[in-house]
Amino acid sequence: MTDHTTAERPPLKVVLLGAGTVGQEVARLLVENGGDLAARAGAPLELVGVAVRDTAKVRPGIDPSLITDDALALVTRGDVDIVIEVMGGIEPARTLMLAAMSAGASVVTANKALLAEDGATLYMAAEANGVDLYYEASVAGAIPLLRPLRESLVGDNVRRVLGIVNGTTNFILTKMDEQGADYADVLAEAQALGFAEADPTADVEGFDSAAKAAILAGLAFHTRVTINDVHREGMTGVTAADIAAARDMGFVIKLLAVAELTDDEQGVVVRVHPAMVPRSHPLAAVREAFNAVFVEADSAGQVMFYGRGAGGAPTASAVLGDIVAVGRNRVSGRRGPGESTYADLEPRSIASAYTRYYVNLQVADRPGVLATIAQVFADNGVSIQVVRQDGSGDHASLLVRTHLATDEALQRTIDLLREAPSVRSVVGVMRVEGEAGP
């Protein structure tokens, strides 16, 4: 930007859709840091309108004359350069973004749900209208993750993306682990502290992580992936007993998002589920509401990104980074990279993924029971890594950790164990991630 006299350039007109926590922070920073942002974008950024649902509500720091409830009129007024969508949800967000792009505006959005459900429609509109669609804030808040994936690691072959991308569930699991507390108690604490919504479904049932996993998988593997392609299990079933058992074995339980290339390199499996992670693994040290994502690529090896994944300020940081990037593009008449789906891999079900299981069984305490159970594993092609027998009489338990096998074979094994006469009950089943070896 050297020697650009940004003051001479006409301002870029910016409108904001949504003025919740993130929107208010973005509006505040656009004004407060206006000088820096102008110098970096190459032109002043002028906020010319803010669309909200309830115009009566007080929005601290936002000029009341900018506020309107007619979002469609705002995005189609014809002179808007950048539309910032931080209202969330599928509609009317999609309609507004499409209208904005048709009217020639570039779009910066944090809307992971919409991108994961129907990103293709948005990308096509961006392409058709020659505008930018940027969405760094949609995954892992302030952590630069999407741009590195689509621009820095674009010369490498990504094998796997593995991470903690939801702060709410990580906060809950951290507290459960550190306090030995139950899910319900910790959820109440998280809600009181503002780390969980009144209705926590999107977070605790894994929908939020699944949307982010779909976005990451699409970028990492140059393939169109939607949330419907993602295997999703929430973490509401994780008990204090599961966590204690994991701790006992040197593991911690995390809700993971995983996207990986299949062995034949023709498919991709994307999944979200709780998993046991060894305490020595860097992801085990990711506490409270922090996020971290590992990317494994052929040449780069393992690369990790870590930081705050949510909250008004971190999300605003990502949004403003995109605004500057899009602004620079408009000043110089260029566009950033569009959608890349050339690899067109097949989204496959978790059945074909290679995973390993931890299984906790209540068994009859009589000689030969281990042999019988080991045979069930063997019959399904599942190799046992560690087995531990505890207790006696009615409360004898068997803890089994397997080697890698297809998830299908592991699930079939569990189904057969549930029916095996020597098994009183299958007390716990959980996948294990982050271990080296077979």
Next chain:
Amino acid sequence: MTDHTTAERPPLKVVLLGAGTVGQEVARLLVENGGDLAARAGAPLELVGVAVRDTAKVRPGIDPSLITDDALALVTRGDVDIVIEVMGGIEPARTLMLAAMSAGASVVTANKALLAEDGATLYMAAEANGVDLYYEASVAGAIPLLRPLRESLVGDNVRRVLGIVNGTTNFILTKMDEQGADYADVLAEAQALGFAEADPTADVEGFDSAAKAAILAGLAFHTRVTINDVHREGMTGVTAADIAAARDMGFVIKLLAVAELTDDEQGVVVRVHPAMVPRSHPLAAVREAFNAVFVEADSAGQVMFYGRGAGGAPTASAVLGDIVAVGRNRVSGRRGPGESTYADLEPRSIASAYTRYYVNLQVADRPGVLATIAQVFADNGVSIQVVRQDGSGDHASLLVRTHLATDEALQRTIDLLREAPSVRSVVGVMRVEGEAGP
């Protein structure tokens, strides 16, 4: 890239300057992953020449007909799109890159020494000729760090960059810490394993880290920073005793690169030196040849990047990412962001930086010595955080850890302590980083 039929586009002509470890890996991957790279860049990438010093040497995987020792003729042949410079050093690298840009080629380089010494000349040439200058591989190998700084965090205000950016010294310090070994022994091991050069000066004296710190500081603070602005102390003076003492107090010693905004926000201090880091700090867990960099920004909070900072394959990953990005730009007739130096902060000396010291003193074991020494700290405005007295008689020692103070005040305190009658000797002095609080 959807629906682009890259096969129809004429190939982008690529030349390689240097065919060492990184160059050979880049050449191999350009061919092996040609299909993927073409789809991502939007056009095939054709390697049309490789300049080396010694044409007689066998270069596995490189077509011998491409090899030449006339680098200047190669970069000025007129039809070259991208010049990849991985020969290193100031000259002839600079002359060749300038010639390449004058001839209309974009440049991808891993040359941290040249960028830190004279990046401005390269940037100006890129601007004047309307071409790209990309250099992700110059800092922290495969870890996407420069693009996130100059594009993702560009809407935020960076306060501080703090990291381990040299794999050789981190390998040596890790081994010294874990084996209790001396520098000389570990250096020999590192050299045998290929983690250290025969002449390790650039690494162990901090020149390599200082070059990277200058590059990071320039991007983070939108200011021109050269290696001459960097305060540099190597790690050859770190002894097994220093490391044992640090371990005793719950610290580990790392060679850190730090770039930070001054309190008045008008200056930037960039420094490389060994420092004690608390074992609970994420940087303490960065072992062996790995690199990690923290960025602290107003809105984003702390963001960390972690991965392999050196080696043929990780460096090649970063180079190829840049090649694809530059290739995309050329296909669509645009350029990436240029140099941003609008903030034009004043590079200041370490004297004005706020640091904290750990000091190990041999003192006379008599009543009142602690009071006398505490007075020296107080007289210089340095507040003591922890003090520990050990031993007695001739070997009485005093371990002092200070609160934050200007480096100038701390240095003055040390100078006065060296002359104080009750101090037999100043055995060890080291800065402490990564602690919260004053």
